[in-house]
Each structure stands twice: as C-alpha cells, then as structure tokens.
Amino acid sequence: MIFASKDNEVASASFTKGPGKFKFKALWKPLPADEFQSTGFVPPVGAFRIFVNKCESLKNLETFGTIDPRVEIMSGSQRKGYTKIVKDTTEPKFNQVFYVPVSSKRQPVSLNVVDCDNGGRKTRLIGKTQIDTRKFFDPKYDPANDTGKNVVKAELKTSKGETKGFIYYKVVFCPLIPVLTQNEMKQLEANRESDKEAELEDVEEQAQLLKAYKKKPQDDEWYNPKSESGSGSDKSDKIQMPLEELLTHNSGVLGVSLV
Numbered sequence: 635m636i637f638a639s640k641d642n643e644v645a646s647a648s649f650t651k652g653p654g655k656f657k658f659k660a661l662w663k664p665l666p667a668d669e670f671q672s673t674g675f676v677p678p679v680g681a682f683r684i685f686v687n688k689c690e691s692l693k694n695l696e697t698f699g700t701i702d703p704r705v706e707i708m709s710g711s712q713r714k715g716y717t718k719i720v721k722d723t724t725e726p727k728f729n730q731v732f733y734v735p736v737s738s739k740r741q742p743v744s745l746n747v748v749d750c751d752n753g754g755r756k757t758r759l760i761g762k763t764q765i766d767t768r769k770f771f772d773p774k775y776d777p778a779n780d781t782g783k784n785v786v787k788a789e790l791k792t793s794k795g796e797t798k799g800f801i802y803y804k805v806v807f808c809p810l811i812p813v814l815t816q817n818e819m820k821q822l823e824a825n826r827e828s829d830k831e832a833e834l835e836d837v838e839e840q841a842q843l844l845k846a847y848k849k850k851p852q853d854d855e856w857y858n859p860k861s862e863s864g865s866g867s868d869k870s871d872k873i874q875m876p877l878e879e880l881l882t883h884n885s886g887v888l889g890v891s892l893v
Contacts, residue, residue, distance in 0.1 A: 677887055678735035680809040682743060682767065685731050686717055687785050689747055692724040692760055692799035700724065701749040703760065705801065707732050708744045719750045724799070735887075736807070739771040745801055747790050761790030761798035770807040810887055812872040819874060 686705050700722040707715045714734045720726035743765045748757040790799045
C-alpha cells in the first residue's frame with residue numbers, strides 16, 4: 635500500500651490480495667509521535683481539534699521594529715504543533731487547524747504565543763492561555779450545548795499574571811471509538827465456539843455426576859457452579875462495527891506497523 639501525495643492533498647490508493655479490489659481515499663492529518671511507545675502503538679482516547687484563528691493587541695517586545703509572532707500548541711512541556719510565523723505585526727491572523735491526541739482525561743493543553751527570531755530557532759514568550767479540557771470529560775457535558783464550537787477570545791498572560799494580548803481559538807473533542815479488527819472478530823468468534831464446546835462438555839460431565847450422586851447421595855457433596863463467572867473471553871473494550879456504520883464516520887486513527 636503506497637501513499638503518494640503533497641501537503642493538504644487528498645491521496646488515493648488501491649491494493650489487491652486475492653480476487654477483487656478495494657479502493658479508498660485518505661486525507662493525512664499527522665499526530666505527534668510520542669503516542670508511539672517501544673511496545674507499539676497505543677491508541678489515544680480521542681483528539682482535540684484546535685482551530686487557531688488570530689491574535690490581537692499583542693505586546694511588542696521589540697525596541698526597534700515589530701515582533702514576528704506564532705502560536706505553539708503545548709501539552710505540558712511537550713510542543714504538539716505550531717503555526718506559521720507572521721512577520722512584523724501585533725495583529726497576526728493564522729486560521730490553522732491542529733489535532734492533539736488525548737491520552738489522559740487530565741492532559742493539560744495551552745496556547746503559547748511567542749516572538750520568533752532566525753526563522754523560529756529562537757523564541758521569546760509573549761503570553762499564553764490555558765485551555766480548560768476538563769469539561770469534555772464531565773458526565774454532564776453536552777456537546778450540543780458546547781460554546782467551544784464557536785471561536786472564543788482569551789487573554790494571553792505571563793507567569794506574573796500580566797495581560798500581553800488576546801487570542802481567538804476554538805476546541806472540539808473528537809472521541810475515539812475502539813473498533814475490533816477483522817482478525818480480532820475472527821478470534822472472538824473462535825473463542826465463542828471454543829467456549830460453547832467446553833460448556834457442552836461440562837453439561838455432559840455434570841449430568842454424569844448428578845446421576846452418580848442420586849445413586850449414592852451420602853458419598854458426595856453436590857456443588858452448584860452457576861455462581862461462577864465464565865471464561866471472560868468475550869470481554870473487550872472494543873465494539874464490533876459493520877462496514878456500513880464505519881463509513882458514516884469521516885475520520886479516525888490508523889496505526890500502521892512497519893516491519
């Protein structure tokens with residue numbers, strides 16, 4: 635399977651294995667690589683879609699000339715992305731979208747506005763704003779009434795609490811629905827068949843024991859295993875989703891293992 639596309643260009647790919655052909659289209663949206671650990675790909679619980687609109691009334695840190703601002707998307711101490719640099723202005727416009735994978739409900743996210751020198755190799759913090767992500771995981775949270783779907787205005791502050799300008803942005807949480815793969819569904823079905831066979835053998839064995847118990851009840855003590863739980867082979871956080879339903883979702887996370 636080969637993807638050959640330019641930035642922001644829809645790529646198409648096709649591959650065959652045996653009879654028939656499967657075709658699909660994909661729009662590449664990169665996620666930061668820290669979600670890939672040494673043990674393999676660990677899917678996030680979702681992603682924040684962050685739209686960075688613009689800044690206004692930024693503090694000019696330059697003695698001569700005007701600042702060259704950009705916005706950096708931070709999660710804790712890790713930078714998840716950054717906008718283009720807009721030169722010589724305190725009123726930059728960006729209109730860029732970023733996706734930040736969410737691995738924890740307590741994951742902090744902030745927007746830092748910096749002044750760039752030497753093409754961004756050196757930066758100075760102008761101010762930052764912390765995004766309140768806790769609401770997305772509140773049991774009372776209703777996406778239909780989420781004002782975060784609209785662009786909001788926030789103050790950019792320093793560590794001393796001084797306001798150094800304003801930023802306009804919006805955040806939408808895109809939850810990840812864990813879905814069983816074709817191989818996992820086949821394995822699950824095989825486990826179910828195995829459980830049925832084992833259960834049938836248990837029933838036959840219990841019937842023989844019951845028959846022997848009725849003949850000599852004083853020799854044995856009858857034990858009822860109904861209170862015991864099953865093998866638990868069907869337990870999974872993932873759901874089985876048919877292809878028709880999968881096609882109704884226009885985005886997702888794809889983990890690819892390269893050998």
